Amino acid sequence: MPKYRFYAKIPCVGGEKGMIRSKDIIDEYDKRIRLISKEVTFPLDKKTLKTIEDIKIMLKNSQIEELSKKYDLRPGMGLSAIQLGIAKRYFVVVYEYEEGKFENYVVINPKILSESEEKIYVEEGEGCLSINRPIEGIVPRSARIKVEFYNEKGEKQILRLREELAIVFQHEIDHLNGILFYDRIDKKDPFKNANKYRAI
Secondary structure, X not given: OOOXXXXXXXXXXXXXXXXXXXXXXXXXXXXXXXXXXXXXOXXXXXXXXXXXXXXXXXXXXXXXXXXXXXXXXXXXXXEEHHXXXXXXXXXXXXXXXXXXXXXXXXXXXXXXEEEOOOEEEOOOOOOOXXXXXXXXXXXXXXXXXXXXXXXXXXXXXXXXXXHHHHHHHHHHHHHHOOOXXXXXXXXXXXXXXXXXXXXX
């Protein structure tokens, strides 16, 4: 999961007006978080396109320490529409692939085409911007996945993802199906198979 980094004198990307804040993200106690999101139709309307841009800005700012503190944002790599109370099948991932350099993934109507037999998990535990409490336990995820989706222009994309990005995509796809990460933790034995799966 992303770590804080400090970049001196960086202005808020996109400006403050209308920026998504932590208070705009629904939490695990809001019944909407369990909805199964509906397929998106193209072309996207202006409101959806703006929401996508707003999510990009929020996620990037949340990974820059100065801005995350200024705007009281929890660091996050991904956010699904349902976390804003919008039951549509899309999410955004902002991945810092190199210090200070970010790549955006707009993922609409995703489908996992294949996944590896090898399982991994986040050693420090998965986090979620809709869950505001510590939860311990192993969330088994496929180490590698092949996913098909559409971008905001309606263009079909197929990506092979591994490790951290594979986990983020699986986490967000779960959101589209009303699943939270702790649903995948064994309730009787939260650290079950710790020696079987690979920690990252």
